[in-house]
Amino acid sequence: MLQQTAIDKFLVKSEEAAKVIIETVQKDGNISVFSHLDADGVAAAGVIGKMLVRLDARFRIRVMQWVDDKIVEAIKADKPELVIMTDFGSGYLDLLNEKIPDYNVVILDHHQITGTTNNPRIVQLNPHLYGIDGATEVSGSGVAYFAAKAVNAENVDLAPIALVGALGDMQDKYEQRSFHSLNEIIVNDAVAVGLLKVEKDLTFFGRETRPIHKMLATTTNPFIPGLSGQETDALNFVANLDIPLKEGDRLRALCDLKDDERKKLCTALADYLLSKGLHLEVENLIGNVYVLTKEEPNTALRDGREFAVLLNSTGRMDKPSLGIAICMGDRKCALEEANKILEGYRKNINKYLGWVMEKPERLRELNHIYVIYGENFINEKIIGTVSSILVSGLTNNEKPLLAFANIEQEQAAKFSGRTTEAALRKGVNLGDVMRIASETHGGKGGGHNIAAGAQVSLDKIEDFIKTADELVGKQLKGEKIGNENSN
Ligand SMILES: [Mn+2]
Numbered sequence: 001m002l003q004q005t006a007i008d009k010f011l012v013k014s015e016e017a018a019k020v021i022i023e024t025v026q027k028d029g030n031i032s033v034f035s036h037l038d039a040d041g042v043a044a045a046g047v048i049g050k051m052l053v054r055l056d057a058r059f060r061i062r063v064m065q066w067v068d069d070k071i072v073e074a075i076k077a078d079k080p081e082l083v084i085m086t087d088f089g090s091g092y093l094d095l096l097n098e099k100i101p102d103y104n105v106v107i108l109d110h111h112q113i114t115g116t117t118n119n120p121r122i123v124q125l126n127p128h129l130y131g132i133d134g135a136t137e138v139s140g141s142g143v144a145y146f147a148a149k150a151v152n153a154e155n156v157d158l159a160p161i162a163l164v165g166a167l168g169d170m171q172d173k174y175e176q177r178s179f180h181s182l183n184e185i186i187v188n189d190a191v192a193v194g195l196l197k198v199e200k201d202l203t204f205f206g207r208e209t210r211p212i213h214k215m216l217a218t219t220t221n222p223f224i225p226g227l228s229g230q231e232t233d234a235l236n237f238v239a240n241l242d243i244p245l246k247e248g249d250r251l252r253a254l255c256d257l258k259d260d261e262r263k264k265l266c267t268a269l270a271d272y273l274l275s276k277g278l279h280l281e282v283e284n285l286i287g288n289v290y291v292l293t294k295e296e297p298n299t300a301l302r303d304g305r306e307f308a309v310l311l312n313s314t315g316r317m318d319k320p321s322l323g324i325a326i327c328m329g330d331r332k333c334a335l336e337e338a339n340k341i342l343e344g345y346r347k348n349i350n351k352y353l354g355w356v357m358e359k360p361e362r363l364r365e366l367n368h369i370y371v372i373y374g375e376n377f378i379n380e381k382i383i384g385t386v387s388s389i390l391v392s393g394l395t396n397n398e399k400p401l402l403a404f405a406n407i408e409q410e411q412a413a414k415f416s417g418r419t420t421e422a423a424l425r426k427g428v429n430l431g432d433v434m435r436i437a438s439e440t441h442g443g444k445g446g447g448h449n450i451a452a453g454a455q456v457s458l459d460k461i462e463d464f465i466k467t468a469d470e471l472v473g474k475q476l477k478g479e480k481i482g483n484e485n486s487n
Contacts, residue, residue: 006130007182011146017106017125018150020082022055024104029081031059034071036087036140037315037381039168039308043141044086044108045320046327047158047165051148053328054155063320065381065414066453067092072099082106087140087165090126091435091446093117108143110134112431114446127182135448136173137181141165145186159190160292160304161327167290168308177203177287187290195294202254202266203287208303211251212265213238220392222284224269225276241268253298255291300342301326301335313345314338316381345382352378352386363390368472370394371465372403380405384416384453391418398422400430400472402465406458413461415445415454417468424450428475436481437468 024031031052035045045061052059060078064071067088072095075083082104089096089107093115096105107124111134117124125143127134138146145162148155166172166183174180179187190196201207206215216227217234227234238245243261245251257265269285290304300306314323319341325334356362356372364371372390374383387403394401400419407414415438417430430452438445438454441463445454456464471481 006132007185009130010125010127010132010182011150013125013129014146014150017108017123017147020104020106020123021051021084021147021151024082025052025055025057027081028058030078031057031082031084032075032078032080033059033061033084033086034067034074034088035061035063035085035320037063037065037320038087038384039312039315039323040140040165041087042311042315042320042323043161043165043168043308043327044139044144046161046324047141047144047148047155048084048086048108049324050158050328051151051155054152061321061324063315063324064088066455067095069099075100075103085109086144087111090114090124090128093122093124096122106147108140108147110138110140110143111447112449114435132181135450136171138183138186139166139169139171141168142182142186146182149189156189156193157195159186159193160195160290162186163190163196163290164292164304164307164311164327167304168312172288176200195292197291197293199289199291200286201262201289202269202285203289203305204254204285205305205309207254207289208298208306209300210253212243212245212254212257214251215254220389222273222278224273224278227272237268237272238265241265250298255297255302299335300339301331310338310342312385313342316379316385317341317345317348318381348379348382349385349389352382353389356386356390365399366465366469368476369399369465369469370401372401374403374405376406376408378403378405380407380414383414384418384451387416387418388451391420394420398426398476400428400433402468404461411458412443412455413458413464415456415464415468417447417452417454419450423472423476426476427478428472432481433468433471433475437464437471440464440467 033048035041049061084106086108090109090111090113097117097119105122109126113128127138141162145158148158163186204215204219213235217231219228241264292302295301300310311323314320322334322338362373383403383405387401391401397420400417400423402415402417404413404415417434419428419430429449431447431449434445434452434454438456441456441460443456447453474481
């Protein structure tokens, strides 16, 4: 009942945001859109872009890593009638208040809110304002979607894109990888307009595009001893089940299997895992898969999770406009090029993972955290992905992982933090840790309880790490670290 009221309040606020957007367009005002560069941010930009095209608005979209003086300068140069920020902004209310108090700003975000504002020119739509958890119940593209839907009901056809963003932010954390709360409303919208089918299947990555044995061999979640990383063994495993590997010349993917074949594969995998003593993992293999029904089969766009990875790679590899174009409906050159970008992105990540593991001083274990010293080797836009992958493989799973890369031209280091479920249950909130530790040393930071970021100047790296280590230690003991956000 309480939750229903919260959702209602959120939806009422979405109409307020919509009103500002519509009024700006009616006055033929210029709109500057800024969005975050991960999959969710790119999807959010796509949702807003499509909405603005339909309004015949004058607008420009830019995708950035964070809100900082560069954005402030861009706004002062463009002098837009309206600024829209998607998938970031709520962590920077003080900056906006101080630097651009005379601009109309609509913030469509789901990150933790830092600071407050009484400025009537800033309209903020954020689930945290209503006690809805922005880490798991709605993403940045979801918030953008609710604003777009309030602008015009025809924008419900953008619901699948909003879910792709939520998948990018890994919000499918409920039973059998389902969605909850505001995200569940988006699922229902997408299904109702015939653009989405929710199916139960193995949730391995690559359902549409990877040959079955490759899909098995590349899975690390769960890690299957004897199959993960073992392409030949995985091939034999599938071949032994009498499941044809090919259809004509093409290697079949999981989505191509007939029901009885899929059952056979599931049973065999369950037996295999049991034989390895991994009985807990069996039920975890099956979950919701999100099929975008209007997309071509055997493309990354057909599967919500693969779509998200594609978008993420365009943002991280400095080609967010490709991802945005795809979200807005481009299916020709943009898709082909995005697939190439994804390939390059994968190579980069593998290179970084190999590099981290090569020397012990690159991944250090402190009292309460791990730290990856990416320094000048790891690209600062990819550091977050690297920490996400590595945090799942660390031995002491109560310790969050921080990774940093240097941004020489700004004389700063960018930190990206990920924590584990175990640490989260013990009270670790990385958003607070990153914010307080960075502010202590003249930087800035924040984010979600499970994933957060920070920037400090190069000469403060060690100080920052030491403080973050101490703050996590305090949280693990259940102590307050001061100035926490309420969520
Ligand atoms: Mn997000």
